[in-house]
Amino acid sequence: MSSILVRILAAFLIATFASAASCSKSAPAYEALPKEKLVIHSENGAHAFTVELANDDATRRTGLMFRRELADDAGMIFDFETPQTVSMWMKNTLIPLDMAFIRADGTIARIADRTTPRSLRPVSSGEEVLAVLEVRGGRLAELGVREGDRVSFAQIFKKN
Numbered sequence: 001m002s003s004i005l006v007r008i009l010a011a012f013l014i015a016t017f018a019s020a021a022s023c024s025k026s027a028p029a030y031e032a033l034p035k036e037k038l039v040i041h042s043e044n045g046a047h048a049f050t051v052e053l054a055n056d057d058a059t060r061r062t063g064l065m066f067r068r069e070l071a072d073d074a075g076m077i078f079d080f081e082t083p084q085t086v087s088m089w090m091k092n093t094l095i096p097l098d099m100a101f102i103r104a105d106g107t108i109a110r111i112a113d114r115t116t117p118r119s120l121r122p123v124s125s126g127e128e129v130l131a132v133l134e135v136r137g138g139r140l141a142e143l144g145v146r147e148g149d150r151v152s153f154a155q156i157f158k159k160n
Contacts, residue, residue, distance in 0.1 A: 087122035096137025
């Protein structure tokens with residue numbers, strides 16, 4: 001009798017771990033959004049990125065969650081449609097990100113660099129912004145991008 005219980009328990013544990021492993025391998029899939037060109041104009045030149053546009057509640061809520069890597073010239077821009085103070089978090093985000101909080105005139109109000117993966121701690125814009133750009137953690141510092149630099153992205157900043 002005890003060998004039957006051991007086999008049942010072993011089968012249960014194998015099934016449980018197999019199920020957990022398959023879930024972690026196939027973390028919720030994301031569908032890449034359409035990509036557009038964005039340029040940051042800084043003191044040392046123009047820096048081009050290909051970004052996905054998160055412009056509705058569902059895409060803003062998901063953001064870059066579950067991504068395991070992000071190319072140096074890739075990112076996501078969150079369009080909040082009207083200027084407002086926003087807070088972002090890193091729940092289910094597996095890689096560090098830089099966040100550039102962008103005013104309605106296209107200037108960078110604040111940069112939060114190398115945010116902590118999986119953190120629930122809010123990262124605030126500190127003032128009203130229209131958009132937030134997320135790129136690979138450390139990338140903005142590598143490029144010399146600073147607060148006050150200008151972002152060109154016609155889909156959001158129509159006047160610049």
